Amino acid sequence: MPSDPAIEITDLHVTLGGAPRVAGFSLNVAEGQFHGLLGPNGAGKTTVLRSLYRAQRIDAGELRIAGRAIHDWPQSDWAGTVGALVQEGGTFQGLSVRDVIEIGMMGLPLSGPERAARIDAALAQAGLSDRSDTEAARISGGERQRTHIAQLLARGPQVFLLDEPSNHLDLCYQLILLDEIKRRRATVLATFHDLTLAARYCDLVTLMKDGRAHATGRPADVLTRDNIRSVFRVDGWLENGAMRIEAAI
Amino acid sequence: MSRRAIIPGLVLVLLLIAMLAGVFFGTAEATWADRIAALMRAEAAPRSLGLILWEWRMPRVIAVALVGGGLALAGVLMQTVLHNPLADPYLMGLSSGASAAAVGAILWLPPWIATTFGIPVIAFLGAVLAFAMTLALSMRRGVILSPLVVILAGVAISLMFQSLTAFFLYVGDPYATQSALGWLMGTAAGTGWPDLWAPGLAFALVLVLSLTSARNLDALLLGDERAMALGVAVGRQRIVCFCAVALLAGVAVATVGIVGFVGLIVPHMARLLVGGRHGGLIPLSAILGALVLVVVDLLCRIVLAPEEMPLGVLLAIFAAPPFIVILRRVRVAF
Numbered sequence: 001m002p003s004d005p006a007i008e009i010t011d012l013h014v015t016l017g018g019a020p021r022v023a024g025f026s027l028n029v030a031e032g033q034f035h036g037l038l039g040p041n042g043a044g045k046t047t048v049l050r051s052l053y054r055a056q057r058i059d060a061g062e063l064r065i066a067g068r069a070i071h072d073w074p075q076s077d078w079a080g081t082v083g084a085l086v087q088e089g090g091t092f093q094g095l096s097v098r099d100v101i102e103i104g105m106m107g108l109p110l111s112g113p114e115r116a117a118r119i120d121a122a123l124a125q126a127g128l129s130d131r132s133d134t135e136a137a138r139i140s141g142g143e144r145q146r147t148h149i150a151q152l153l154a155r156g157p158q159v160f161l162l163d164e165p166s167n168h169l170d171l172c173y174q175l176i177l178l179d180e181i182k183r184r185r186a187t188v189l190a191t192f193h194d195l196t197l198a199a200r201y202c203d204l205v206t207l208m209k210d211g212r213a214h215a216t217g218r219p220a221d222v223l224t225r226d227n228i229r230s231v232f233r234v235d236g237w238l239e240n241g242a243m244r245i246e247a248a249i
Numbered sequence: 250m251s252r253r254a255i256i257p258g259l260v261l262v263l264l265l266i267a268m269l270a271g272v273f274f275g276t277a278e279a280t281w282a283d284r285i286a287a288l289m290r291a292e293a294a295p296r297s298l299g300l301i302l303w304e305w306r307m308p309r310v311i312a313v314a315l316v317g318g319g320l321a322l323a324g325v326l327m328q329t330v331l332h333n334p335l336a337d338p339y340l341m342g343l344s345s346g347a348s349a350a351a352v353g354a355i356l357w358l359p360p361w362i363a364t365t366f367g368i369p370v371i372a373f374l375g376a377v378l379a380f381a382m383t384l385a386l387s388m389r390r391g392v393i394l395s396p397l398v399v400i401l402a403g404v405a406i407s408l409m410f411q412s413l414t415a416f417f418l419y420v421g422d423p424y425a426t427q428s429a430l431g432w433l434m435g436t437a438a439g440t441g442w443p444d445l446w447a448p449g450l451a452f453a454l455v456l457v458l459s460l461t462s463a464r465n466l467d468a469l470l471l472g473d474e475r476a477m478a479l480g481v482a483v484g485r486q487r488i489v490c491f492c493a494v495a496l497l498a499g500v501a502v503a504t505v506g507i508v509g510f511v512g513l514i515v516p517h518m519a520r521l522l523v524g525g526r527h528g529g530l531i532p533l534s535a536i537l538g539a540l541v542l543v544v545v546d547l548l549c550r551i552v553l554a555p556e557e558m559p560l561g562v563l564l565a566i567f568a569a570p571p572f573i574v575i576l577r578r579v580r581v582a583f
Contacts, residue, residue: 055477148475
């Protein structure tokens with residue numbers, strides 16, 4: 001029996017700089033499902049995620065998480081329910097890696113020792129235990145991405161919204177961190193440019209083109225030669241769980 | 250006890266010592282016994298010394314501490330909400346806007362306004378106007394441009410308001426101009442107890458407001474989007490902080506004239522000592538800002554005694570080396 005949707009997007013419309021970026025996009029993600037949003041640059045993947053984590057003003061549509069409209073969530077409940085991995089820089093002035101992780105746990109009803117234990121575990125999972133007190137403004141891009149994923153792991157939300165989780169990560173940490181998120185059986189909506197990685201982790205994927213859903217289904221059913229040609233303008237297909245790319249069209 | 254708990258206590262003790270020094274030291278010759286007796290309001294104390302300590306030096310020292318603490322607090326808030334390590338009320342034109350409005354008020358408005366609540370309120374409005382203009386110049390389609398563009402916009406607005414101040418002084422009545430000029434140099438001399446309510450109220454209000462928003466401000470250090478994803482109402486938080494900063498800058502200018510660099514440098518000093526989390530950064534910056542300005546004000550009184558140096562002049566001399574260090578760190582980090 002299918003679970004209730006943890007993420008419901010109904011007829012979403014978003015305009016950016018006068019041009020429609022998302023045009024009538026709808027999607028339901030069931031509880032505990034790992035769902036991938038795929039598509040070329042400008043397809044509207046990040047805009048869908050930004051709308052869900054309340055950073056994007058929408059023109060029309062309905063967005064619900066765990067059955068509640070996203071703007072009806074009070075701040076304290078929201079932080080414990082939804083965790084977003086965002087592709088945008090901050091200044092991190094004076095913050096250590098540990099501070100960044102701890103700030104992400106604001107509003108969670110945890111005791112001091114519980115909080116510290118969660119942070120230590122997340123630091124270890126992200127391979128950052130020895131960087132805990134390092135200034136966050138001075139670590140590498142990969143370490144920064146690991147820090148933000150560690151923040152989400154420490155927070156342990158019910159719903160993960162991940163914008164390009166594999167960005168800046170070496171192969172080893174891509175697998176370690178995505179395995180850990182998958183292991184938690186939380187609901188995940190993630191954008192990917194790496195289609196092989198998407199096929200490996202996603203239960204279902206949605207291929208987006210020009211702000212609309214082009215196809216939705218299991219990776220093997222969606223990442224077909226026809227769909228890849230039509231959406232990415234590339235001759236390629238999924239073969240034994242890995243993408244085989246021949247040439248750009 | 251952790252370092253983050255010990256350092257603010259230590260700096261607070263230093264501030265109290267500096268404030269006592271500010272009350273004890275000055276151009277008036279007196280024995281230590283007389284000074285202590287005057288401070289304790291003892292019968293045996295010379296009456297004139299009691300007046301100097303209680304009616305002249307003490308309100309001055311408190312005013313300078315409130316202004317220093319307020320400007321440092323304003324610097325912390327600006328640097329956080331604008332994501333700009335160089336943001337400061339002076340560099341971003343707020344102080345110039347406040348001083349142009351205040352000079353205009355001193356020269357053109359009825360004298361009762363200058364002697365009552367008028368100047369702090371008018372200076373606040375000038376700071377709001379300058380800040381709004383700087384932000385308007387720094388934005389394209391609702392997005393704030395790079396930190397250096399914001400600073401350049403602040404410098405441009407600052408120059409514009411300085412020209413306006415010069416114009417007011419040029420065309421103003423010579424007697425009123427003399428009074429406005431003395432005030433513009435930046436000095437706390439002549440501050441009395443009735444002058445303390447505005448900086449005291451503004452400082453207390455913004456301190457409480459900032460401490461209750463400390464977690465949201467922490468989240469803003471991760472970037473606007475991450476703060477929004479954590480549930481912070483970023484737009485509302487930013488507007489509240491902008492109003493708080495304009496209030497502090499306006500009141501500071503109305504109390505002691507233009508004082509630069511405290512808002513820029515002190516938050517960086519505090520970050521080096523306790524890190525960037527606002528729960529620790531806000532109180533330490535406020536105490537450290539007060540300490541810096543109380544010490545500089547004391548030096549202004551004793552370096553060329555019996556002459557007194559303008560506060561802004563000596564502060565700029567002390568601020569130059571840390572300013573260069575901050576610039577170098579900023580260049581490395583961004």
